[in-house]
Structure formats: structure tokens, C-alpha cells
Amino acid sequence: MTEMELDPVGRPLPRFPEPAPLASHGPARVIAMCNQKGGVGKTTTTINLAAALAEVGRRVLIVDFDPQGAASVGLGISPHELERTVYNLMMERSASLAEVVRSTDIPNLDLLPANIDLSAAEVQLVSEVARESILARVLRPALDDYDVILIDCQPSLGLLTVNALTAAHGVLIPLECEFFALRGVALLVETIEKVRDRLNPRLEVDGILATMYDSRTLHAREVVARVHEAFGDTLLQTVIGRTVKFPDSSVAAEPIITYASNHSGASAYRQLARELIARGDAA
Ligand SMILES: Nc1ncnc2c1ncn2[C@@H]1O[C@H](COP(=O)(O)OP(=O)(O)OP(=O)(O)O)[C@@H](O)[C@H]1O
Ligand SMILES: [Mg+2]
Secondary structure, eight states: OOOOOBOTTSOBOOOOOOOOOOSSOOOOEEEEEOOSSTTSSHHHHHHHHHHHHHHTTOOEEEEEEOTTOHHHHHTTOOGGGOSOOHHHHHHOTTOOHHHHOEEOSSTTEEEEOOOTTHHHHHHHGGGSTTGGGHHHHHHGGGGGGOSEEEEEEOSSOSHHHHHHHHHOSEEEEEEESSTTTTTTHHHHHHHHHHHHHHTOTTOEEEEEEEEEEOTTOHHHHHHHHHHHHHHGGGEEEEEEEOOTHHHHHHHTTSOHHHHTTTSHHHHHHHHHHHHHHHHTSOO
């Protein structure tokens, strides 16, 4: 008998099957990448999960929903040169999605870009009618064109993030494997529950993703074990290792999936895509 591989908390790790090609596309499942803690791997996960899904033929749209525009930059677009962004779609009724969405160098992967203009939306939205559901309205015409829409949230629980949660079917929570990782997660879960109760009854937490995992340190293993204790199988089996290839690929403005296709970091995001498809969280 071959020995069963185990994940970092000791659960048997199946070989997630290679996803079958899709016969047709849409309607999209919308997933918000969310954690109000900064620098935990939201943007890296958005870009690389999207690229891994696109690689297996899924039509994917990334919504850059951070005024820093990191997802746009990470895909090679200079945000200050953009004339129209997700901000215009939210604030101007005449703007049309098709005019603002851009294709990327990756087949099957499109981007709805953002730049610093979006920082004004947080204030301007306060006086709008149905201010929490503006992004949901903006994305509605795109649902039939994509299999997955990934929203890269900014590190806050403000009105923009509430808009992302209201537009989403699922939430993915990246957690950096370090000591204070769980601080703030209770508040995030509480926010998700409020949005589910008041605005978006279908919303579910798809999974918690351990990022920047260093298997050589006892500390990282302890953090993952604590997350598993607290959240059970909401903790995804795939973990993303800590490697300098991620910052390197950001500098190159490419996903690691294409920048270093054979690197373990690329394999990890391909496994994440397969795991989410196997769980029914992505098409
Ligand atoms: N697995 C990893 N190993 C090493 N470095 C990583 C890893 N994942 C991300 N990084 C790096 O850590 C930094 C933060 O990552 P990222 O921008 O994805 O986080 P974020 O949660 O989107 O941050 P913010 O809250 O500022 O939007 C980046 O420099 C990125 O290249
Ligand atoms: Mg980010």
C-alpha cells in the first residue's frame, strides 16, 4: 500500500482531480478575497488562483477593489494611466462594464481595474441609495460571461468591503501563518454574518487559506493547527508556502503561474484551484 499523503494538520490529502473542461460558461460564482489585516496574501491569491483557474479553461474576471490597485499592477497595468475603472462604474450610471473591463496577457483572464479614484467612493457611497449593493449591480451584466469572478478587497471592513461581500456568493480568507494571524478573524466573521443576515443571505465562507507557510518552523505548524482547532474543515487543505518567488513575480507584474510555472508556489495555487472545484466552490 502506498503511504497516504497528509496535509499540515494531519488530514489525508487526496489527489484533487484535474478539472474536466467546461462545455459552456457562466453563470459566474463570485468570490470575495477578504481579510482586513494587510499583507496576508489577498492580492497574490486573487491573481494566482485566477490564473490557475484560467489555465484549466475557466473564464475568470478579477475585480480590483483596492484603491492601491495592486491586482491591476500585478497584471501589468499602470493604474494612474487608466481613464475608467471600477470607480466610474459604481458612481456613474452611464458607464458600461464592457468599456472598462480589459483582457490580460493570460488567456481566459480579464480584469476590472482600480486606482486611487476608488478611495473617494468610500465617502461618496455613504449618501447613495442601496449603498451596500452598488458593486453587485455593477457586476450583474458580467455574470453570464464568466465562470468565476474574484474580488480583491482592500485591507479594511469599510463600505467597499461590505459591497464586495454583498456581491459575493463566497468568501475566501487568506491568513498569514504567523503569531497574530487569528487576531481580527472573529471580527471578520462577525461582519460576514451581519452581511448574510441583512443584505446577502446566500453568502458563505468558502475557506480559510493558510499563506506564507514555512514547514521548517514549529511556529507555522502551530498556527495552522490552531486555525484548524478553531475553524475545522473551513481550513483548506492546500497551504501556500513562503517563497521569495511571489514578490519576484509581483515585480515582474505576472502571476507565478506563468512567471515560474514549475515552481512549488505555482503548483500550490494550481492545487488550490483543484481543491475549490472539488469542494464545489468554483465551477
Ligand atoms: N506565499 C508567499 N510567500 C512570500 N511572500 C508572499 C507570499 N504571498 C504574498 N507574498 C508577498 O507578501 C506581500 C503581501 O502580499 P499581498 O499583496 O498578496 O497581500 P495583501 O493581503 O493583498 O496585502 P494588502 O492588504 O496590502 O492588500 C507581497 O509583497 C507579496 O509578494
Ligand atoms: Mg492586496
